[in-house]
Amino acid sequence: MTTNQPAEGAHDAVYRVRLPLSKRTLDLVGDLICRERDRLGTRWRKLPAGTQAVIVLAVLRHDQRLRDMAGGKAVSASTVRRWVMEVLRLLSARAPRLDRALKKIARKGGVVVLLDGTLVRTRRRTRADSRKNYSGKHKAHGLLFLALTDEKGKLIWISYTASPT
Structure with a gap:
């Protein structure tokens, strides 16, 4: 008689994750x-x-x-x-496109926007995808995110992802 049960037992451990979401x-x-x-x-x-x-x-x-x-x-x-x-x-x-976000700021009378970016490190990808996600500046694989904020630091726009150069 054969069974498909694992030797350790049939019960999986399940754990909970607390998500601070609205x-x-x-x-x-x-x-x-x-x-x-x-x-x-x-x-x-x-x-x-x-x-x-x-x-x-x-x-x-x-x-x-x-x-x-x-x-x-x-x-x-x-x-x-x-x-x-x-x-x-x-x-x-x-998500709003960058040109639309800038036009919205201009309509509201905004004159200052701050642009900043960060590299979010990721695992190395395989084959042809590997090179485009490598940052020579940081000497690491990752995705580059760009963010646009107003002068008070309120987020206006964030990029989906961009390959680091």
């Missing part, structure tokens, strides 16, 4: 996912949009491992990765 943020991401599912005509999904939003936000906020977030909900790590990329695409589509 209900508004969770509702925004959940609604974006629902609208995208309606647009695609998806008949069903493994998890409801709200649960998917919590998993994606935990990955983005706390850099949780995809496998860890997937295991507690009986989905694969590749599914969680696809969900993260889908939500990033949906959120970036809502």
Whole structure:
């Protein structure tokens, strides 16, 4: 008689992550996912949009491992990765373009804006993708984020990602 049970036991350990998020943020991401599912005509999904939003936000906020977030909900790590990329695409589509953000500042009478950037270190990518994400200045792999703020430091615009040069 064979079983598919692991030798250590059949029970997985599940842990909780505290996400300091507002209900508004969770509702925004959940609604974006629902609208995208309606647009695609998806008949069903493994998890409801709200649960998917919590998993994606935990990955983005706390850099949780995809496998860890997937295991507690009986989905694969590749599914969680696809969900993260889908939500990033949906959120970036809502972001204002730089030219529109600058025009909005000019309409309000703003004359000073501050532009700053930072390199967020990442793991080395493989093959052809490796070189474009390498920063010679920092001697590290990463993604360059640029931010535009007003003179009081209020965030006006942030780039999606840019390859370091």
